[in-house]
Amino acid sequence: xxxxxxxxxxxxxxxxxxxxxxxxxxxxxxxxxxxxxxxxxxxxxxxxxxxxxxxxxxxxxxxxxxxxxxxxxxxxxxxxxxxxxxxxxxxxxxxxxxxxxxxxxxxxxxxxxxxxxxxxx
Amino acid sequence: xxxxxxxxxxxxxxxxxxxxxxxxxxxxxxxxxxxxxxxxxxxxxxxxxxxxxxxxxxxxxxxxxxxxxxxxxxxxxxxxxxxxxxxxxxxxxxxxxxxxxxxxxxxxxxxxxxxxxxxxxxxxxxxxxxxxxxxxxxxxxxxxxxxxxxxxxxxxxxxxxxxxxxxxxxxxxxxxxxxxxxxxxxxxxxxxxxxxxxxxxxxxxxxxxxxxxxxxxxxxxxxxxxxxxxxxxxxxxxxxxxxxxxxxxxxxxxxxxxxxxxxxxxxxxxxxxxxxxxxxxxxxxxxxxxxxxxxxxxxxxxxxxxxxxxxxxxxxxxxxxxxxxxxxxxxxxxxxxxxxxxxxxxxxxxxxxxxxxxxxxxxxxxxxxxxxxxxxxxxxxxxxxxxxxxxxxxxxxxxxxxxxxxxxxxxxxxxxxxxxxxxxxxxxxxxxxxxxxxxxxxxxxxxxxxxxxxxxxxxxxxxxxxxxxxxxxxxxxxxxxxxxxxxxxxxxxxxxxxxxxxxxxxxxxxxxx
Amino acid sequence: xxxxxxxxxxxxxxxxxxxxxxxxxxxxxxxxxxxxxxxxxxxxxxxxxxxxxxxxxxxxxxxxxxxxxxxxxxxxxxxxxxxxxxxxxxxxxxxxxxxxxxxxxxxxxxxxxxxxxxxxxxxxxxxxxxxxxxxxxxxxxxxxxxxxxxxxxxxxxxxxxxxxxxxxxxxxxxxxxxxxxxxxxxxxxxxxxxxxxxxxxxxxxxxxxxxxxxxxxxxxxxxxxxxxxxxxxxxxxxxxxxxxxxxxxxxxxxxxx
Numbered sequence: 001x002x003x004x005x006x007x008x009x010x011x012x013x014x015x016x017x018x019x020x021x022x023x024x025x026x027x028x029x030x031x032x033x034x035x036x037x038x039x040x041x042x043x044x045x046x047x048x049x050x051x052x053x054x055x056x057x058x059x060x061x062x063x064x065x066x067x068x069x070x071x072x073x074x075x076x077x078x079x080x081x082x083x084x085x086x087x088x089x090x091x092x093x094x095x096x097x098x099x100x101x102x103x104x105x106x107x108x109x110x111x112x113x114x115x116x117x118x119x120x121x
Numbered sequence: 122x123x124x125x126x127x128x129x130x131x132x133x134x135x136x137x138x139x140x141x142x143x144x145x146x147x148x149x150x151x152x153x154x155x156x157x158x159x160x161x162x163x164x165x166x167x168x169x170x171x172x173x174x175x176x177x178x179x180x181x182x183x184x185x186x187x188x189x190x191x192x193x194x195x196x197x198x199x200x201x202x203x204x205x206x207x208x209x210x211x212x213x214x215x216x217x218x219x220x221x222x223x224x225x226x227x228x229x230x231x232x233x234x235x236x237x238x239x240x241x242x243x244x245x246x247x248x249x250x251x252x253x254x255x256x257x258x259x260x261x262x263x264x265x266x267x268x269x270x271x272x273x274x275x276x277x278x279x280x281x282x283x284x285x286x287x288x289x290x291x292x293x294x295x296x297x298x299x300x301x302x303x304x305x306x307x308x309x310x311x312x313x314x315x316x317x318x319x320x321x322x323x324x325x326x327x328x329x330x331x332x333x334x335x336x337x338x339x340x341x342x343x344x345x346x347x348x349x350x351x352x353x354x355x356x357x358x359x360x361x362x363x364x365x366x367x368x369x370x371x372x373x374x375x376x377x378x379x380x381x382x383x384x385x386x387x388x389x390x391x392x393x394x395x396x397x398x399x400x401x402x403x404x405x406x407x408x409x410x411x412x413x414x415x416x417x418x419x420x421x422x423x424x425x426x427x428x429x430x431x432x433x434x435x436x437x438x439x440x441x442x443x444x445x446x447x448x449x450x451x452x453x454x455x456x457x458x459x460x461x462x463x464x465x466x467x468x469x470x471x472x473x474x475x476x477x478x479x480x481x482x483x484x485x486x487x488x489x490x491x492x493x494x495x496x497x498x499x500x501x502x503x504x505x506x507x508x509x510x511x512x513x514x515x516x517x518x519x520x521x522x523x524x525x526x527x528x529x530x531x532x533x534x535x536x537x538x539x540x541x542x543x544x545x546x547x548x549x550x551x552x553x554x555x556x557x558x559x560x561x562x563x564x565x566x567x568x569x570x571x572x573x574x575x576x577x578x579x580x581x582x583x584x585x586x587x588x589x590x591x592x593x594x595x596x597x598x599x600x601x602x603x604x605x606x607x608x609x610x611x612x613x614x615x616x617x618x619x620x621x622x623x624x625x626x627x628x629x630x631x632x633x634x
Numbered sequence: 635x636x637x638x639x640x641x642x643x644x645x646x647x648x649x650x651x652x653x654x655x656x657x658x659x660x661x662x663x664x665x666x667x668x669x670x671x672x673x674x675x676x677x678x679x680x681x682x683x684x685x686x687x688x689x690x691x692x693x694x695x696x697x698x699x700x701x702x703x704x705x706x707x708x709x710x711x712x713x714x715x716x717x718x719x720x721x722x723x724x725x726x727x728x729x730x731x732x733x734x735x736x737x738x739x740x741x742x743x744x745x746x747x748x749x750x751x752x753x754x755x756x757x758x759x760x761x762x763x764x765x766x767x768x769x770x771x772x773x774x775x776x777x778x779x780x781x782x783x784x785x786x787x788x789x790x791x792x793x794x795x796x797x798x799x800x801x802x803x804x805x806x807x808x809x810x811x812x813x814x815x816x817x818x819x820x821x822x823x824x825x826x827x828x829x830x831x832x833x834x835x836x837x838x839x840x841x842x843x844x845x846x847x848x849x850x851x852x853x854x855x856x857x858x859x860x861x862x863x864x865x866x867x868x869x870x871x872x873x874x875x876x877x878x879x880x881x882x883x884x885x886x887x888x889x890x891x
Binding site: 058059060061064069075078082089093094105107109115116 | 705783787
Binding site for chain 2: 800
């Protein structure tokens with residue numbers, strides 16, 4: 001297939017990469033170089049570096065629930081995309097089918113909401 | 122760009138059984154959200170049963186009409202499809218009775234909140250006091266609806282979606298046992314990991330077949346096999362991948378390793394659902410795939426699937442001999458039965474189809490009755506599944522021991538039970554198709570398999586009851602009903618099988634459009 | 635011009651930008667996959683996987699499937715990788731797999747069978763696809779890739795598309811069942827109850843001492859000192875190991891220069 005439409009994206013990538021490389025490479029030449037021990041430490045808002053939490057800092061399981069719900073609705077949106085682009089062609093039939101789909105997925109949303117899955121605490 | 126869409130014709134009457142089940146499942150999820158916990162169980166149970174009965178009525182009404190291929194070529198509602206749908210619904214009703222039972226144990230067989238860490242104080246507290254989660258009902262309905270779609274899918278892509286729709290709820294249901302929760306969670310994880318692996322193989326197979334045929338519906342694949350210019354290797358590799366996915370669900374060796382662990386760990390009503398309904402769905406899908414899409418590769422199929430069938434029958438039978446847990450024993454027996462069913466698939470004839478469908482129904486009823494008895498033999502810690510605990514059960518409660526003996530004899534294939542008629546039909550079909558070597562292997566494995574069954578029978582009747590022999594609980598109305606339905610069906614299909622045999626023959630053959 | 639390029643691609647002659655992109659990204663994708671398997675740290679594994687998935691997304695675009703390429707990047711590298719990382723953090727990023735084999739020789743057998751299967755598949759596909767006649771997606775993409783997809787989703791597969799919502803509901807219900815503990819109404823503490831409890835005798839209503847207060851260091855891991863000079867355990871987070879600072883830590887760091 002023709003890759004012509006993607007050339008601007010490639011150009012943008014090249015520009016972004018070039019800028020990043022340029023910034024890193026140019027910094028030592030143009031900036032002042034006055035190192036001390038504090039500057040070489042890991043940066044933690046100016047306080048003494050803190051040891052790693054025990055067990056690597058585990059997240060509560062709530063995050064999993066949120067992520068899973070996000071994926072469910074993310075996938076719903078993926079289906080919306082081809083429908084929205086071809087709204088004219090799909091007409092009333094497509095609209096009805098899409099509403100049916102959204103309503104069905106909304107059943108899951110209602111369940112999660114009523115059961116307190118959206119409450120953080 | 123703006124040319125109008127050719128609207129697909131959807132035959133809503135033909136699709137109505139599935140639509141009803143999906144609808145009931147969605148309403149069930151809403152019930153979980155909006156109905157107070159106290160009455161949820163009753164509402165869910167009656168809703169699900171009503172939905173299943175309504176779906177059954179719609180299937181029967183559709184039975185008198187012509188074969189329909191609807192949604193362009195996606196779904197084929199034909200004779201065998203309707204028969205298998207009806208079988209799944211009826212077996213589903215019986216499993217639902219087991220799932221809904223709450224009188225054997227406080228709050229039923231399911232855990233109240235699966236997110237509570239197992240073996241903590243909170244967990245012990247909820248096991249003793251709270252009633253089980255009622256999400257199991259909508260999940261079961263989703264699974265059953267997916268199974269219906271799986272049996273009537275006329276297209277590999279539809280089949281894949283259906284496979285996922287019925288597998289996902291089953292993975293979840295496996296994790297919800299009230300007792301021995303770590304075992305149950307382990308079972309669910311194993312089933313899920315291996316199941317997704319099998320799905321991946323299936324999907325890869327679809328991709329290869331698409332590469333070969335340029336289409337994914339069965340009719341087009343069949344046409345492509347006749348006159349495709351592509352290399353046949355693509356077809357065979359693709360078919361092998363599809364077979365891996367399906368044989369995994371059917372629990373055939375060497376894709377069986379999940380079966381004993383999952384059957385043992387899952388809550389017993391869910392095990393019953395998997396042993397009866399999933400088996401029907403998996404073989405329904407396999408039958409349609411082979412009979413409609415790939416029957417022109419019969420010769421190659423018979424070599425490979427024949428070997429799988431022989432290994433399945435023998436490994437299932439031999440490993441069943443060494444088991445000490447009744448649920449694992451039934452799991453290996455289910456593996457061996459998958460082997461017998463493969464004979465029906467391999468016959469690739471009208472007789473093979475009808476005898477396979479008969480076998481699926483007969484085996485489904487018997488296995489439901491067997492697991493119904495397993496839920497009854499329990500002590501304070503829940504079900505007593507170790508075989509040593511069953512010693513002397515005949516003295517303690519002769520009625521249930523007799524029922525279980527009858528069920529085991531049916532598994533062993535003794536005359537006057539459905540096991541005999543079913544095996545006879547499938548072996549006869551295989552001999553018709555010239556598969557004598559498979560039948561010999563089948564008879565040998567049946568003989569081996571009779572040994573573990575008879576060992577349980579001997580143990581129940583000829584041993585003295587020990588101190589650890591549990592009493593058999595009085596079944597609640599629903600378990601009793603399931604047990605009676607299963608046992609009576611086993612007896613009737615053994616004594617007067619002609620009604621069901623006629624139905625299977627009347628169902629005709631798969632439609633190929 | 636475009637048409638001739640497409641015809642060239644259809645004839646199996648991969649040229650120019652397409653070939654260059656493929657040959658640059660393919661090794662990166664394979665390296666990412668290997669890195670995912672071999673990385674010791676689970677988070678590194680996940681990030682290697684991101685690289686692989688991004689490359690795959692570009693491949694899909696390259697093969698005339700822009701929609702699936704974007705879905706790969708949005709859903710997989712976006713949402714599903716986020717889920718992966720959350721799950722890794724759930725388990726703890728320092729926890730690693732146990733490398734003890736429960737079945738002896740299992741790893742060797744798995745490697746052998748895996749390599750065997752890949753070789754078998756690879757050779758079979760190489761032979762099968764050697765003389766096949768690829769059609770390409772020109773015909774399917776005639777009205778545009780997304781339009782072609784919409785046409786299929788809303789005609790032949792419209793029923794399956796609706797059934798997919800069952801899958802999504804099951805996923806949401808499953809996540810709720812397995813990860814959400816519903817509190818009973820009596821377990822929920824209201825704000826007045828919280829306040830009453832806070833000011834009950836025996837409780838300490840004032841804010842906890844902040845780390846570093848009256849202390850020799852400003853690390854959050856160093857306990858604060860109460861006015862009488864004793865270190866207060868209440869001041870440091872429970873998940874941090876208590877840390878005594880060495881003299882090197884507290885020595886002036888020359889920032890005054």
